[in-house]
Amino acid sequence: MKDKVKDAYESSKNIYDDVLTQGNIFSQLYIKLFWSGTDDNVIAQKVLSYIPDDFKGRLLDVPVGTAVFTKNKWISLKNAHITCLDYSQDMLEQAKNRLNEQTHIQCIQGDVGNLEMNDETFDIVLSMNGFHAFPDKMKAFQETWRVLKPGGDFIACFYIKGKSKRTDWLVKNILSKKGWFTPPFQTEEELENILEKLYQILDIHIDGSMIYFHCRKR
Template sequence: MTTPTTTDTVPQTKEKSKKIKSAYKSLGKGSFYDGMITCSTFLGSVVNKVVWDYSKEENNLITEKALSGIEEDFNGKLLDVPVGTGVLTVPLYSILNDADITCVDYSEEMLNQAKEKAEKLKLTNVKFQQGDVGHLEFEDNSFDIVLSMNGFHAFPDKEAAYSETFRVLKPGGKFCGCFYIKGQCSRTDKFIDTLYVKKGYFTPPFETLESFTERMKKMYSNVEISNIKSLVSFICTK
């Protein structure tokens, strides 16, 4: 199975980045995104069923699997990229009191939503900064865990994102998260191609279950991958 690649020039990648930033600017300002991503509102449940063919239980399960790579007594350094609005991860950080957590997102609006959630929970061990996953401003081997929830289907330069998340992860560290893969549900694929890509929410090329598994096995020493329809979760050890 061939791993998806991109041959974009620097200007093309920058143009994609601008489109993504604009798309997520509106999502970061409202509550619709949180309701959709957690399947916790009526409209969010409708979107999950129509687009993803997901029940709330299935939606929660894929999140739980992705986050299961983080132990409850984790006290190391964690990078969350992209943190989004923080709806999936910031509540978890309230029990990781001894961890050193850095949250990065390209969208300032999304990042502000995550900051507000952290402030309401009075979290003091979580830092936020705007940044690009393709150009992470951290030293090699900086983090014990790199977490990426629903990011890789949106990143404009996926090769750079894979390279950078690997670079900043310590040997023996865990790379975990979840994202969209194509080829598992034709209805979902059609919505992605005709709506999500055009709106700038998602950016091709997209992994398949086979291509992603192949990629992770080449990069990481231990790989745990599972999917529920069009979302894949992973816990990979460097």
């Protein structure tokens, strides 16, 4: 399953950024028809706003993807230590090129279900558009919690089911079969139950079939 996900994202490397950022008319129509007009650019800005502009701690970005949304923010955090991780080596290479070898940013290949980091390493863990692709979501929740310091922030956005029949159909019949998304998927209620066992939920929002939130480790 992991290789299927990796192959799917590597095969879409030439269109990935355009789809997320709605860079052409076809991606705009796709978002309008199947994602109720949800704008990933706006969600990304809101998610990144949870991270202070003067942040100086340790941050894990998993998966970094191509860093299409995070580039400017990460480069600006000169006093932070940022680790960008992705399972796809191809995605990681694109992120490296985009981040321009900044000395405070490290890009590494790895598996969110088996993070090679010590317990309580990071002040912030960010996961943008990742959990709907992770094969073992519960392991991903456990691992991101494990490497986060007590009082640290878990910030994320991803697809949840049950908000749009059209989107749910697309995810089940096309995106999951292609390997871009991996079931099972949580509903809003199921996700909140998972988060409440691990974190204090500070802020949570629904935009179409996407959820974004800011939590704090107890």
